Amino acid sequence: MKYYIIAGEASGDLHGANLIASIKKKDPRAKIRAWGGDLMKKQGATLVKHYRDLAFMGFVEVLLHLKTILKNLSFCKKDIKRFAPDAIILIDYPGFNIKVAKFAHKLGIKVYYYISPQVWAWKKRRVYTLKKVVDKMLVILPFEKSFYDEYDVESHFVGHPLLDELSKVKSVNKKLFVKQNNLDSKKEIIALLPGSRKQEVSRMLEVMLEVVNMFPDYQFVVACAPSLPEEYYKKLVGDGNVNLVFNKTYQLLQVASAALVTSGTATLETALFYVPEVVCYKGSKISYHIAKKLIKVKYISLVNLIMNKPVVKELIQNDLTPENISAELRQMLSDSNRQRALLEDYEELRYLLGNAGASDNAASVIISDLKKSI
Helix, strand or coil, X not given: CEEEEEECCHHHHHHHHHHHHHHHHHCCCCEEEEEECHHHHHCCCXXXXXXXXXXCXXXXXXXXXXXXXXXXXXHHHHXXXXXXXXXXXXXXXXXHHHHHHHHHHHCCCEEEEECXXXXXXXXXXXXXXXXXXXXXXXXXXXXXXXXXXHCCCCEEECCCHHHHHHHCCCCCCHHHHHHHCCCCCCCEEEEXXXXXCHHHHHHHHHHHHCCHHHCCCEEEEEEECCCCCHHHHHHHHCCCCEEEEECCHHHHHHHEEEEEEECCHHHHHHHHCCCCEEEEECCCHHHHHHHHHHCCCCCCCHHHHHHCCCCCEEEEHHHCCHHHHHHHHHHHHHCHHHHHHHHHHHHHHHHHCCCCCHHHHHHHHHHHHHHHHC
């Protein structure tokens, strides 16, 4: 069968790659075209567009790049028509993917949404559109299944794909990691995870780096996104005493004592490695004020959303200052009772996410459904 998969950022590329591997196990003759990244290409998909050309964050940024986005959408529709897939599989990236879902539905192509848009947080009206144009929602957060059930949308909780990815991670020898990456063997590590998109990395790293000199007894290491060049990070970091590592985020988290993490999937990844973290987020002033009016959730981090309580500290917009980060980081590093409570919450979080196997579960649902319609 023929599959057309669309992911618009780094995490989508990762989960899309794992899904492709699972699809190929169950359908060895599968032909796959994809919008994604190097990981999806490595699994054998024909890459149509790379996510580095698609990832625009914030309301203002999207408006500034609207011409490019519309051009991409037009190209995507033509490409889908030419390829004539049996199934369209959409991975998050809602502003673009919901438009594709509408188009594919009109053509009579089966549409599966793997990793739901956060319609439970904002633009809730989108759930009615999803109900009309998506055949099945394949959700990865435990509360999403209940949400879609309320609206009679067919959904399947397949588990969280991060658990699949983490199950493949090899244990790191800390001494070896420190040596290989030219780190200081006498200082504990604080990881900086500033995101994967150019706009957010520059914005988040700027404020994170202001904390470095407040912690002379620690060393700070930036987990760099593979989609951005090394020179870009070196320019942001300058000649300061901050180290960079590429394609080693999971290894870095295994050896870190704490982390400063930009809101997104990385907050969950950090928690699943049992690393104390401060969640950071800062957007443009206009984008933030628009988002504040539209988004109707108590928390921005996946950790707190899933647990439905403030497990990790969130510093958002004006609260994201070097002084606030420093105060939170110091307490987190020194308070053993807080560390113990945090680790207990992380254990419960892992339990709520279910067992590994999300990619296989999602592939099984898609292929089984397609076979029924043949």
